[in-house]
Amino acid sequence: MTLEITLTWAALIFYVAATIMYVIGVVFSRDRVSKWALIASASGLVMQSAAIAVRWMRLGHGPYIGYYEVAIALTYCTVAFFAVAAWRNPRLNQAGLGIMPVAVVLLGGAMLASKADFPISAGLASYWLFIHVAFANLAFAAFAASFGLAVIYVVRERSQGGVWAQRLDRLPDQEIVDDLVARFVLAGFLLWGIMIATGAIWANESWGRYWSWDPIETWSLIVWIIYAIYLHLRFTMKWHGVRLAWFAIVSMPIALFCLVGIPTVYNTIHAGYIGGVESSL
């Protein structure tokens, strides 16, 4: 087992430990355990940073190509986004209960996938690759954060002041959590929009057309529209509460499908980034 794989396994173990600690911390109302869960998440992040750095130096490019690299990058950004949010606002720490399982599933899936090395092909050799992928990862991280908080919101709401509401009482008021979900969705909407815009500029440079209704382009627009609907419901139609939280919960897997699932279902000119094989232009 190479150093980078060992480090990634270590990161996964830390993330699993963090998830378990969040469960214990919340279920048994042990605030200290929840704090340790955040430390475990941050430790996993350090391990993953090292793993990505090692791979980056070895291959000469960042984690952009192939399912393994795409999934580790999504995991990394999701955990980093949450850790920064929880560090800046410690009252959000318990939201890790909803977010860390996403990281565990993504990284666990990556560890089961092929870890083959893919070189940068002529079609991908552009600085736009870094920009485009970075915004895709950040957008997903924001959507994952909205997902985690929305899960917490629904759990507390269903509890109606009962045992789960008490267990999750370290988090801000429901109204503020509801607002935070919308703010993370708004941040993700912005980042996803930049991802689409940078992708369009890159496509125009590379292929001579900024939009070609390729399945990934279409699905990225669909995801953007889905979150636009969420934002309209929230800010224009003044929807609040459980219905909207469910909307955020259901939307995130669609964004994930767009990022990693499309090439397995459709023929797409973007197949290269997930399969490592560049398809014809």
Add this chain to the structure above:
Amino acid sequence: MSLQRRIVRFLGSPRLALWLLVFIGVWSIAATAVPQVGQPATTVSSWADEFGLVGTIAPVLGLDTAFSAPVFILAVALLALSTATCSWNRTKAALLRSRSLSDAAHLDRTAFLSGRPDLEMDVPPNLGDSEVLAVASATLKDLRIRTQERDGVVRSVSPPWSVWGSPVFHWALLALIVAALAGVLMRTVGSMVIPVGAAKTNERASYTALRSGPWATWMGAKRTIRVDAFDPRYVVENIDRGAVPTVSVLDGDGKVLVTQRVYANKKLHSGSLSINAPGCGLTVSIAIMNPDGAEISRPLQLVEFSQEASGGTVPLNPLALRDRDGNTILKLTATVPLDRIGDGYGEWIPAEPAAHVVLVDGQGKVLVDSVVRQGDRVPIAGGGYVRIAEIGWYSRLSLVDDPTIPYIYIAMVIATLGLSLSVLAPQRLLVAAVEESEGDRRLVMSLRLWRNNPTNRAEIERELTRALNKTKEARKS
């Protein structure tokens, strides 16, 4: 209500915008499941067979040309109108908010207290005004709202520009939709095949395939495209860029405007014209000579790579030699037998360049059918010779002339800036002061928490009450 007002109200309705978004989303999802026109006919027919009734209904609805279907265009056009109305409404709202913020930033205590507060709470009698305001500032700071205290007024007022994110984003989105629709109407997209060393003017006749919108401007029409050189395998920064031509664009006077190598991620720009080089092939320059050895014609055969074809190439253009009356005297085809690489063919000029030449007269009689090496000649039955003058390269260029692209980019940048402002800039108006009337002292507050605030009104009220009571108890003890 007048008809005009009704239309405006209908277009500005959030429900309309919402349903249009839902429709466009659902339509797009359905479209990704239906093979679009332009895909291989076998794919379309096998899909239609597989899905039975759905396969029959989808083309009727226009889902096989989903993104140019009238229903889709109509929905997008309606969304554009809805966005325009919505942007106008948001602009009016932002103007009001920005005025309120501007006024609140300069409001003095007397003017503030003469207005109607949003929140009032009793103040413990044993606390001075400045102490009350200090407690309020500290409490708000704990709630991550920074305040400033000046002349007996505590305030946290966002700058007036903070409320302009949403209108700017919506206007830019409208501009983006309009520019994209204009692009469809104005764009010219086509491909040219140019042998190395040759040039073609940018006109309809030079294209092998061309699609131009009804408002196509042909802004690059006076330009000439020339392929100066060709590198069959260009490696830069340790990345194999494949076959790369060097392309020049010349103006009407023959002056070179731009010259560069063209490859993936490195296209050539000249005004609104952009050029990519998605493919290449071989050229066979064939000299037809009379029995005395004098050259009477030199047609150029373009040859396309094809791993399925025998020898690895197929002729692209039929060649014919005609007399003055237009009767065909000779028909000529040439292919280039490529080097074998494993089970396939190497897509480059073979190590020993040669062409398989077939020459047929007007009656269909085969005059020449042989493989001729570059520089060699073979006799034509009945007199004369065929000589392979040169085997070279051609480049297939993809040209796009779209004057709307800069506007699309500008709209995207402005939309991003507007949305960033919406996401990042807190939009709040919080002004607080202590008011004394009829012996009662109260903390009065103007409080508008519009966007991006770390807390809400209920929490502010609760925490302030708690903090004031705590201070009161501490003072008592």
